[in-house]
Amino acid sequence: MKKNVLITGTSTGVGLESAVLFAKNGYKVYASMRNTQKSTTLQEKIKAENLDIHILTLDVTDIQTIQKAIDTIIAEDGKIDLLVNNAGAGFGKTTEQTSEEEMQWVTDVNYLGVVRCTKAVLPIMRQQRFGHIINITSVGGLVGQPFNEFYCAAKFAVEGYTESLASYVSDAFNIKFSMVEPGGISTEFMSSAIHKTSVDGQLSSGEYLPIFERYMKGNLERASKSSLQVYQTGLEVAQVILEVANSATPPLRIRTSEWAEKFCQLKTMGDPDGTKLVNEVKSAFL
Structure with missing residues (x-):
């Protein structure tokens, strides 16, 4: 039986590219998304290339949809080999401008969504005594x-x-x-994050505006002048995810580009893949 994988957030970007890439490399893919009306691009790729991809409704903020998707996979295959927690949303506002509802939303989507999906598959993986959970984080998970x-x-x-x-x-x-830790990704994710900062964040005036303008100018300059590639495509990140999934000894954490590696170097130079620290924690506590 093929290895199967459940991937969240597959309507665009890294999730969509991952679903296609995993299917092309012999996996049975369960591609999930909050709104399956946004699955047109993925459906076209499935049809054009006869890919073993099954589209499921899954909203990472709604445990009922998570459980229903997992129940569907278990009924079909009796196992889950791999979970890729990819769903997330960009967000950029100052603390002062962020509402209580927005604070809860960004945490719910980007953190608690990962916890919910992980919690839902852990009993299955524990009982079957195998499994792999890959969480798509960010260089922003290491560097504020x-x-x-x-x-x-x-x-x-x-x-x-x-x-x-x-x-x-x-x-x-x-x-x-x-954990797979991309730097900048040239997808709808980045456009959405910028829009939320400059438009929804109402940074058209006020004391934060000069800082924001320097921030945006710096982003553009790094993207155009840097000798290292700042912004990757969704496919480039998906290729790293597949590498990690296929590794016999996968890293705990990995950056997806030379730029991301350099950006996080002060945090990671003593333990680049994270395994040294985990082993020390095991020795100290277990």
Whole structure:
């Protein structure tokens, strides 16, 4: 039987590219998304290339849709080999301008969504005594950045959550955990984040405006002048995810580009893939 994979957030970007790439490499793919009306592009690719991809409704903020999707997979295959927690949303506003509802939303989508999906598959993977959970985080999960404090905080939370699980679940139940940490991605995700900052964030005036203008100018300059590639395509990130999934000894964490590696170097130089620290934690606590 083929290995199967459940991928969240597959309507666009990294999720869509991952679903197609995994299917082309022999996986049975369950491609999930909050709104299946946005699955047109993926459906066209499935039809054109006869891909083994099955589209499911799954909203990471709604546990009922998560459980229904997982029940569908178990009824079909009796197992889940791999979960890729990819669904997320860009967000950039100052703390002062962010509403209570927005704080809850960005945390719900980018952090608690990962927790819900992970919690739902863990009993299955524990009982079958194998599995791999790959969480798509960000360099923002290692390095705090201007106007991204809430997004970075959510990704920091995913990093801590995953690192903690790896310290005791992996050895006991043969469940692997990995975090894939992209830098900038040239997809709708980035456009959405910028829109939320400059338009929804109402940064057309006020004392934060000069700082925001310098921030945006710097982003554009780095993208156009840097000798290292800042913005990757969704496919380039998907290729790293597939590499991690196919590895016999996958890293706990991995950056997806040379730029991302350099950007996080002060945080990661002592333990680039995260395994050294996890082993020290195991020695200290278990």
